[in-house]
Amino acid sequence: MSLSTRFAVAIHILSVLEMNKSEPSTSDYVARSVNTNPVVIRRLTSMLNKAGLVEVRPGVAGAKLKKPAAEISLLDIYRAVHVVQENNLFAVHEHPNVKCPVGKNIQDVILPVFQLAQQAMERVLQEVTLHDVVQSISLMDAENEGRHPSLDPKVKD
Numbered sequence: 001m002s003l004s005t006r007f008a009v010a011i012h013i014l015s016v017l018e019m020n021k022s023e024p025s026t027s028d029y030v031a032r033s034v035n036t037n038p039v040v041i042r043r044l045t046s047m048l049n050k051a052g053l054v055e056v057r058p059g060v061a062g063a064k065l066k067k068p069a070a071e072i073s074l075l076d077i078y079r080a081v082h083v084v085q086e087n088n089l090f091a092v093h094e095h096p097n098v099k100c101p102v103g104k105n106i107q108d109v110i111l112p113v114f115q116l117a118q119q120a121m122e123r124v125l126q127e128v129t130l131h132d133v134v135q136s137i138s139l140m141d142a143e144n145e146g147r148h149p150s151l152d153p154k155v156k157d
Contacts, residue, residue, distance in 0.1 A: 025064070
């Protein structure tokens with residue numbers, strides 16, 4: 001089982017907005033890149049807007065970054081899409097048997113470890129920016145000979 005894909009899709013959305021900033025990035029355009037429904041893109045874009053990461057205007061097609069990509073950390077994105085609450089990345093089963101030595105102590109033993117693990121992950125996410133992601137994408141794209149045809153709105157599938 002993995003965490004929600006909202007975080008990865010949100011990074012994808014913001015990367016498209018950054019790489020396509022010369023043109024309006026509509027939810028349809030971004031949805032083609034993510035290979036999902038535009039409704040999913042609009043929902044996540046709304047969350048990113050509320051977090052102050054993107055700007056959307058009613059009646060105007062597309063969204064754009066509200067601040068430079070170098071100023072948006074992956075932790076900002078992670079928090080914007082409410083992946084998990086603070087210190088709740090790992091869940092502990094409820095109602096263990098308190099008559100068992102393991103059952104009555106397991107939560108108190110593993111919760112601090114889980115909290116440290118989440119804090120470590122969040123420190124890493126704080127160090128990586130959207131700019132870093134976009135630079136890596138651009139380098140990989142250059143190595144793979146350019147834009148994928150199915151994402152180009154001028155090319156029909």
